[in-house]
Amino acid sequence: MQKKFLFFIGLIFILGSPVFGQEQPAQKYAATIKASDLHELLTIIASDALEGRKAGSRGQKMAAAFNTEEFKNMGLQPIVPGPCGPGYLQSFTLAKYDINSIYLANDKQTFDLSAAVLYAGRQALQQPQSAPALLIDTTRLKGNNLSDRAVFITGRITNRQRQQQLSALAYQKGAAMVVFVPFGSQNEFNGYWRNVRHFFASRRYSFLNEIPAQEGNGYFVIGPAVLAALLEVDNEEITKLLGNPTGKKARQLNNQQPVIRWLTSKPGRTLETENVLGYLEGGDKKDEVVVITAHYDHIGRQGNNINNGADDDGSGTASVLEIARAFSRAKAEGNGPRRSILFMTVTAEEMGLIGSQYYTLHPVLPLSQTVVDLNIDMIGRYDPAHKNNKNFVYLVGSDKLSADLHQLSEQTNATYTQLQLDYTYNDENHPDRIYYRSDHWNFAKNNIPIIFYFSGVHEDYHRPTDTVDKIAFDLLEKRARLVFHTAWAIANRDARLMLD
Secondary structure, eight states, rough: OOHHHHHHHHHHHHHHSSTTTTTHHHHHHTOOOOOHHHHHHHHHSSSSSTTTOOOTTTTHHHHHHHHHHHHTTTTTTOOOOOBBBBBBBBEEEEEEEOGGOEEEESSSSSEEETSOEEEEEEOOSSEEEEEEEEEEEEGGTSOOOOOOOOEESSSOOOOHHHHHHHHHHHHTOOOOOEEEEEOOOHHHHHHHHHHHHHHHHHHEEEETOOOOHHHHHHHEOOOOOHHHHTOOHHHHHHHHHOOOOOOHHHHHHHHOOOOOEEEOOOOOEEEEEEEEEEEOOOSTTEEEEEEEEEOBOOOOTTTEOOOOIIIIIIIIIHHHHHHHHHHHHHHTOOOOEEEEEEEEEOOOOOSSSSSHHHHHOSSSOOOEEEEEEEEEEESSSSOGGTTTTTTEEEETTTTTTTTHHHHHHHIIIIIIOOEEEEEEOOTOTTTOOGGGGSSSHHHHTTOEEEEEOOOOOOTTSTTOOOOOOOOOOOHHHHHHHHHHHHHHHHSSSSOOOOOO
């Protein structure tokens, strides 16, 4: 009798245990994500035949066709509206802008983008513009009359979203141009410029005939040296002005109204490119959506050399395909997710996060119903900081909008993958500012919680030597499984993730 009782208690423990109950299917399907399958996919995605997958190129079209066929074969639904019914491709047209035409100037000197000047936006001008300068700080932005002034805004405003918000406010109040001066020290600005200039300069493409509101009237970002030259004052005077932009010296300068001239980018040739979307409908919570993204474009050729982008971001693209296959298999066997999942390989990330921006401007599923974006970009290698401990992945953004998401992510990793979760790049003050530099950012700025998975920069970044033979497929498998488990937990929990 006692033996039967102990057996019964043991059976309750086994069947009631999370590992053998709810979590057993997750482990089963995660195990189908294999290094060998990732290798097979990546060998195609990062092959010479795809010519580096630059957005708009023949190779990118071939990659889009491959991703589409994979989604179709695994049973994902087409969801992009079209004249002949839903499809997998979300197509759009980009115009290339001539960034070499951009400058700020006065009557004596001109400063273009090679002179530590940054410009963000798509304000297309055929002729130079001019207006008298006005130096203010953010406390005076709301109260001042900014009509027809080139407004120089001082203060440590380095966040691009905040820059967009404040420039939009200035334009609403009549500003002719907005220029941010975020640092009083030229050395500080130089460091900032080195870290962000690639992102600013890479935005030489944008949507043809459709300029997002936050980009319509662009803005400049400069350091104190360029400001001093434009206003024709010495460095000591600029230090005083920036230290007290509401004081007597600033008022005198504003009354003098020194004239500033500028020209911004002109639209040129166009190209067509596509996001690839595959949809897995959920169960009782199907109206809520988990999004899993990776960019499948890369930077194309450099002369006769092909940049295959095996890690950037072939590793993420292959992972999205494998994760999608695992979820599709689960659904086919009666273990589909409660929430719907949108798998998306996005284009034109290398041109400035444009594909994901297009999606968030034209979502096929409501952003209000989008629960999370899990974004994967470069998870196939390890960086010098981890050469002695390769069992890691960098996580960025998990705690920015939802402590609930961060806790779930930590618990999921502790339960299943036991990777070292490195939050180095999650620091708001980290100079690389990774939170703003991959496709998750376009979801985060729409108040959608995100996690960005990343294994760091290596010596082959954006070089022809970023090849399949250098991928650590055992690590890629483990990191992809972490994303799968995290998506599984989010898609199947009772409560939607809570926003902070």
